[in-house]
Amino acid sequence: MSKVLTIGRLAEATGTSVETIRFYEKSGILPSPARTDGNYRSYEPAHLNRLSFIRRARELGFSLDQVKELLRLSDDRSQSCAAVDDIAKLHRTEVERKISDLLSLKTELDRIIDTCRCGTVADCRIIESLSPADAARSEGDVTA
Amino acid sequence: MSKVLTIGRLAEATGTSVETIRFYEKSGILPSPARTDGNYRSYEPAHLNRLSFIRRARELGFSLDQVKELLRLSDDRSQSCAAVDDIAKLHRTEVERKISDLLSLKTELDRIIDTCRCGTVADCRIIESLSPADAARSEGDVTA
DNA sequence: GTTAGACCCCGTAGTCACTATGGGGTTGAG
């Protein structure tokens, strides 16, 4: 069993955890490899390539479904790459939207945090910003 | 039952779904209200305020655990707001890190997407960028 | 009075991409 590409060695080679590799197999994104006499998984170089592809795409934020589709498309090497481009561009759009959302969020957090004069909770601008505008302090406090 | 603040009205008033309100109650972040004869939840104004606080904090990206802590701190109104500030600043740091990660990601997606000449999959720069550098095309293709 | 529809109840399972736990079998070196 010295030259066999075990799950541990594949994990090491791709920077993936063993559990994640088994999870990919169960998810159907990484094909089931052959087994040794002792029922250990025995991977081929093709598995290493495929797993590297998956990990790289995941690093770039593609969902597992998108990765599946990219892998499927990459099998049909003579076809137009338009479908590939579509997936990538859609993903980029989502990333741009997330960035824009987070930037607005940061602006708001900055505004809230910077107005706090560091007194008591009663005067805290952060708590105040979170509380509903018409929360009468006498009754109907935020505490239910 | 005309003036009772039912779960549906509370949902309407706060822009929350009924299921989410029940989920908040089960999570222990929104206290269990009284029940009517027909076993319907009957909310007080304090519930409305508390739920508004929760929704606002969630909009700002605080986790439910952070919201719980913010609510706990906001009960002790004579205390220093330092702990509140800590939570908010920690959250802001996390948001900044996410923005920075997504910006690098977008840069890389731009680089990958813009090099594609829109030919066949065999020539697609996107697929190429995802494939491992030393994937010999003859054998050990990305297809396992 | 009854029936239709809108509302409410509860528990459970599903989402996403893993991660963790537990209890066992296999391998390789000393």
Next chain:
DNA sequence: CTCAACCCCATAGTGACTACGGGGTCTAAC
């Protein structure tokens, strides 16, 4: 032979909901 390191599998947990299924309740029109 023993022991650690590795591997197997199934199940449950994460966060913050969302969806589903199978019922009970309320109101108003007929």
